Amino acid sequence: MAAPSVNPGAILAPIRGRAWLVGDDVDTDVLAPGAYMRGPVEELARHCLEAVRPDFAAGVAEGDIVVAGRNFGMGSSREQAAQALRILGVGAVLAPSFGGIFYRNAFNLGLPVLVCDHGGRIADGDRLVVEPMAGRVADETAGIALDSDAVPDHLAAIVASGGLIPYLKQRFARQS
């Protein structure tokens, strides 16, 4: 696949939700536990982050935002780690850094993840508004604005299409 170019019409809407705080080095085995990898991913999603936040899968609402420490999603290439978050309705993930494979997987599955050095200024449960294309994060509860890196151009088209497969489908359709 060619390096995707931005579709100017594809602008991601702002994402509104509550913050779910997790620490540094949250790994893919915690996001997608091995014991459930054989079965349906919807079942696996119910155990997402169970080992570090047992309240997460049952409590997370559509649009909520995971606010993580360094190296979020490190470890395995299993993309069920990002898929589980999407199935649970997570709107975006903010972290100072991401595991390299997870970062690609998230965009491929239509989940925007933003490099954001939030430095502990966001509290658990705060109401956030995230604008992925502009790289802006507003914490309405704390009344502060934070910067994040904007979604890079070459990934914007993918995530705006809903992921790599819908993106490629559109591209193939244009070619034929």
Added chain:
Amino acid sequence: MAAPSLAASTLAERIVARAAGRDRVRPGEIVTARVDLAMIHDSGGPRRVKPMLEELGVGVWDPDRVVVVSDHYVPAVDAQSAAILKLTRDWVKGQAIRHFYDQMGICHVVLAERGHLRPGRFVVGGDSHSPTGGAWGAFMFGVGATDMAGVLATGETWLRVPETILLHWSGQLADGVCAKDMMLHLCARLGMDGGRYQVVQYAGPAIAALSMTERMTLSNMAAELGAQTGLIAPDAVTAAGIEAAGGDAGDWADWQDDGTAACAERHSFDAGSLAPQVAAPHSPANAGPVDAAEPAAIDQCYIGACTGAKLQDLHAAARVLKGRQVAAGTRLLVAPASTRITAAAAADGTLAALTAAGAILLPSGCGACAGYGAGVLAEDETCMASTARNFRGRMGATTSRVWLGSPYTVAATAVQGRIADPRPFLAERP
């Protein structure tokens, strides 16, 4: 396929430039590269990519450039794993893929032992330990299933050209200290994001002295440094290893690091002063010298995985275990990394030495490494493993605790029933 001969380009940049059809590339650029070889396994492979390719209405772009290995759910333990393995077989047949290794070992080891890897090649693997291929001078990195579906559909992928972080090792390893100890030390020193998703490249006299098996352990655990891949420039050892595997070393001499390229970072280490390392739960970065580790009592010792169950790893364990017994109250499980390794270890007496000591032999596959197969841990159990990762709950119950060590250290721990330094076991024969 001539290697772009450019001064001031790193080995990684030269491989990416060739795959991208460019004279040169620079770190930070986004490029599209043609894929020379794609490797997938039963877990992230056909069962995930099949519906995506169907959605796109295409098959694999070149069946001869695709290698499929069933290793995660082998042998089947229930209806779900049996169905995954069957789906894999059926899909391989439908796509006319010739290179299919069904239950013959762990993908990263099988790919090398069957001669699929060559220096200078751009290789994508559907598994996070794909950097293992870097030991052969190939730019090999891991991707998730959707990325892989894109590769299989189009034969190409995008990447941001990585910087190179040079890890220079001088000196010579002491007896009982090996590549696994080097990697645990690097995890402790650099952290699990020290690789910054750039390339780490291993160089220096201590690297040149290592066998291909040991080099593969280094490149394998580049994943634990958070690097995109872990390269070692090919030399005569690489070429001989490829020929021995029935592969074609071809133009290996063209893929040298010219040494003039500016690396983004350079770190130096002394192999001679390195002690055996142990990583405490729940991170490979929690590593330190074994003699400083708490001598925790261990319920299970596990010699397995792509990282720690190659033939040389089994030889190391056998050196410790020969003529000794696994301690009462401890169990030792051994899952050789491939069926060829099992056969070789049977032929040279290694398996006999292990089983005489009380080891339980498991099938060749990922096994308990990621908690998929035989040997998972119960609540609160402790394990010492030769695997790459000791994340919370990875090998079983979330309250279980896993330490990581070399095959020497795992074997010594099995004899002692507690975390133990292997060096005294090597010094005195029973």
